[in-house]
Each structure stands twice: as structure tokens, then as C-alpha cells.
Amino acid sequence: MKKTIISDMTEGIDSAGIALGGKILREGGLVAFPTETVYGLGGNALDAEAARKIYEAKGRPSDNPLIVHICTPEALEKITAEVPETAKRLADAFWPGPMTMIFRKSELVPESTTGGLDTVAVRFPDHPVALALIREAGGYVAAPSANTSGRPSPTLASHVWDDLRGRIDMIIDGGEVGIGIESTIVDLTGPEPVILRPGYITQEMLEKVVGRVSLDRALDSDDPAVRPKAPGMKYKHYAPKAPLYIVEGGQGAVQETIASLAEKAASEGKKVGVICTDESAENYRTGIVRSAGTRTDEATVAAHLYRILREMDALGADVIYAEAFDTAGIGMAVMNRLMKAAGHKVIHAGEEAQA
Numbered sequence: 001m002k003k004t005i006i007s008d009m010t011e012g013i014d015s016a017g018i019a020l021g022g023k024i025l026r027e028g029g030l031v032a033f034p035t036e037t038v039y040g041l042g043g044n045a046l047d048a049e050a051a052r053k054i055y056e057a058k059g060r061p062s063d064n065p066l067i068v069h070i071c072t073p074e075a076l077e078k079i080t081a082e083v084p085e086t087a088k089r090l091a092d093a094f095w096p097g098p099m100t101m102i103f104r105k106s107e108l109v110p111e112s113t114t115g116g117l118d119t120v121a122v123r124f125p126d127h128p129v130a131l132a133l134i135r136e137a138g139g140y141v142a143a144p145s146a147n148t149s150g151r152p153s154p155t156l157a158s159h160v161w162d163d164l165r166g167r168i169d170m171i172i173d174g175g176e177v178g179i180g181i182e183s184t185i186v187d188l189t190g191p192e193p194v195i196l197r198p199g200y201i202t203q204e205m206l207e208k209v210v211g212r213v214s215l216d217r218a219l220d221s222d223d224p225a226v227r228p229k230a231p232g233m234k235y236k237h238y239a240p241k242a243p244l245y246i247v248e249g250g251q252g253a254v255q256e257t258i259a260s261l262a263e264k265a266a267s268e269g270k271k272v273g274v275i276c277t278d279e280s281a282e283n284y285r286t287g288i289v290r291s292a293g294t295r296t297d298e299a300t301v302a303a304h305l306y307r308i309l310r311e312m313d314a315l316g317a318d319v320i321y322a323e324a325f326d327t328a329g330i331g332m333a334v335m336n337r338l339m340k341a342a343g344h345k346v347i348h349a350g351e352e353a354q355a
Contacts, residue, residue: 001166006157009034009129010175017172018129022136024169025050030057032146032160033133034174035125037098037182037200038153038306039160040069040143041168042133045079048110051142055112057167060149065115066142067100067183068122071134079109079120079140086210087188093209096126098183098200113142123183129174145182146171152238152306152341155180159310180303181333186213198333200302238341240309242273242317246342248324249349255283257349258321262286265319273317275308277301280323288315298331305337321347 007017021031028050031042041058043050045068055062068079073091076083081104090101105120114120125131134141145153148163157173164171184199186206193213195203206213247254247261255276262272263286272287281291290308293300312320322338324346325331339346 002169004161004165004168005170006161007170007172009172013129013132018132018136021133021170021172022138025133025137025141028053029169030054030167031133031170031172032154032157032164032168033130033143033172034157034177035069035127035130035143036177037125037179038155038177039146039157040125040130040141041146041160041164042069042137042141042143044137045069045113045140045142046108046110046138048112051110051112054142054144057164058144058147058149060144062112063115064144064149065117065119065121066113066144068109068113068120069130069134069141069143070122070124071131071139073124075139076103076122079106079122080104081106084188086193089209090186090188090193090206091124094201094205095124096131097124098126098179099123100183100185100197102185102187102189102196104189119187119189121185127174129172133172150237150239152240152309153182155303155306159306162310178303179299180306181337184333187216198330198336200299200330200333202329202332204329238306238309238337239343240317240320240341241313242320243345244309244320244322244338244342245345245347246322246324246338247347247349251280251323253349254323255280257347258323259284259286261321261347270318271316273312273315273320275305275312275320275322277323288312288317295325298325298329298334301325301334302330302337305334309341 043054100121100123102121109120146160147154154160155177179200184201185197187194196216265272266286274284274289278291278294292304325334
């Protein structure tokens with residue numbers, strides 16, 4: 001087990017810490033760092049061995065592509081075979097920011113970084129620590145979320161420590177992240193842009209810039225034959241240790257069903273977790289009740305979701321019930337993450353369910 005260095009940048013960028021992190025990355029090591037979405041686990045994107053170390057540290061399947069993080073738009077030219085006009089318009093509108101674009105890759109990018117694909121996923125993050133580190137590391141940092149594969153993504157450095165201490169060289173603590181869910185992924189290798197993973201940048205926002213943008217039909221597929229073109233498409237992700245069930249339907253019926261299920265589980269000696277909103281929290285009397293935010297602004301739910309899933313683990317929940325959310329705007333991203341965390345286990349409010 002290796003020693004994991006912690007560098008505190010919660011009060012601002014520490015140039016010595018950035019210099020050390022950049023050196024570690026240039027020499028093939030791994031550094032976890034904050035972005036505006038979640039914490040990333042960085043390795044040299046152009047070093048096949050560094051990519052292998054990322055997969056090993058996370059316990060991540062090697063056919064699950066990594067996202068290459070850059071710190072200038074011009075960096076695209078070296079790692080892509082072509083940058084279409086659509087990409088330039090999206091970059092002008094949303095970079096730096098929580099949007100990843102998929103291109104045909106150049107020979108410079110090893111297939112170990114792209115999961116064996118001939119495409120490369122690229123993001124220009126909007127976080128001063130991330131940008132300083134990428135620049136110091138040489139400009140190309142592959143960085144999936146800095147968690148054990150399948151677990152909720154980290155929104156605090158302490159989450160990274162819990163999952164990866166002893167497996168990586170350094171963790172840069174930049175405090176709690178702002179958005180709390182991973183970037184929107186847009187595939188630009190076909191005739192029109194396709195969203196492979198919803199995020200903070202919504203379909204409506206993208207369409208205002210480039211016109212029609214479609215949703216990938218395999219977005220929520222659990223088909224083991226589906227080869228992932230982007231992170232999060234194939235494997236179970238974001239999951240707490242306890243079984244998680246999503247309850248959907250009318251709000252009144254959802255609350256009644258969760259309350260009933262919680263009471264039943266508690267009567268069987270189980271510790272129950274309930275994930276709800278500010279509007280409904282007071283209606284639950286049984287179990288560990290946590291509001292993820294308000295339905296009037298589902299970005300608040302996105303910001304707190306992973307932290308609450310990890311808190312349920314820390315508090316020893318045996319089973320978790322979560323209210324479903326609308327699928328408009330960022331609510332689509334919230335439900336995408338919840339469905340994958342639950343392994344698509346859905347209870348329809350009012351129906352008899354064994355959970």
C-alpha cells in the first residue's frame with residue numbers, strides 16, 4: 001500500500017502542491033483533484049501505463065472509456081482526428097464547463113485511455129485547481145470520477161480518501177464541489193449530436209446552440225452486450241451498499257408508499273433510509289430521512305445526491321427508498337444517476353412490493 005499525500009487547497013491554489021501534483025502525473029502517478037462536477041482521478045492521458053493504473057486503482061473495467069481533461073480549447077487539435085464545426089460552437093457556448101464531447105481520436109491517444117475505441121471523450125473543466133494541475137501536468141489528464149468503481153462519485157476529498165487511500169499518490173482537497181454530478185456527454189461522431197449521458201448542460205441548452213440533439217436509445221440500457229462509448233453507459237454506477245429502490249407515481253401516493261415500506265422494513269429490524277425533498281421530509285417518521293434539495297430547483301438535488309448516498313452507507317442503512325424526480329432539464333440527469341444506483345429497481349406507488 002502506497003502513501004497517499006493530501007494537499008489542502010480549500011482556501012486557494014497552493015503552487016507547491018500543484019507543482020508536486022503535476023510532477024506525479026508527468027511521471028505516471030495518480031492524483032485526485034476537484035472539478036466543478038465531482039472529484040476526478042487523474043493520470044497522464046497519453047501514457048498507456050498511467051491509464052492502466054487508473055483502472056486498477058478504481059477496480060474499473062478496462063473497456064470503460066476515460067475522459068481526457070484539457071486546459072485550452074487548442075489542445076483538441078492534437079488528440080482528435082477532426083474537430084467539427086458543431087463542436088466549435090458547443091465549446092464556445094459551454095467550455096470551460098460541465099460538458100464532455102466525443103471525437104474520433106488521433107494516434108496520440110492510446111487505446112487504453114479510450115477503452116479500446118477509436119473515439120476520445122474530452123472535457124475542459126471549469127475549476128481553478130483542476131486547470132492549474134492539468135497545465136502543470138502537460139495539458140492532457142485522463143480522469144474518471146475518483147471513487148471505487150460502482151460507488152457514488154465523490155463530491156468531497158474525504159470521499160476520495162475513503163475509497164482510494166493507499167491506492168493513489170495524491171489527493172488535492174478543494175472543498176465540496178459545486179454541481180455534484182458528472183458532465184453531460186455529447187457524441188459528435190455521427191450525423192447529429194447525441195447525448196450519451198445527461199448532466200447539468202441539458203438537451204434544451206444544447207439545442208439552443210446547435211439545433212437538434214437526440215438522446216441515445218441505450219442511455220439506460222443494462223444489456224451486457226452493449227459496449228460503452230462513454231463512461232457510465234454499461235456498468236452499474238453510483239450505488240450505495242444497501243439496496244436502493246426508487247418509488248414513482250403521484251407525490252401523495254409516493255410518500256404514502258415509502259412511509260409504509262419504511263415502517264414494514266423497520267418492523268423487521270432493518271435500518272431504513274429515505275431520500276426525499278424539502279417539500280416532503282416532514283411526512284416521514286421512520287428511518288434515516290434525508291432531503292436532497294427542493295423540487296423547485298432540482299440542481300440542488302443533483303448537488304447533494306451522492307453525498308446522501310454515501311451518508312446512508314456511513315449510517316449503516318440496510319435498505320433505502322428514494323422518491324422519483326421529474327425528467328425535464330437537470331431532473332433527467334438526477335433520474336439517470338438514481339436509476340443506475342438502484343440497478344433499475346422501481347416501485348410504482350400504491351402497488352404491493354417486496355423490498
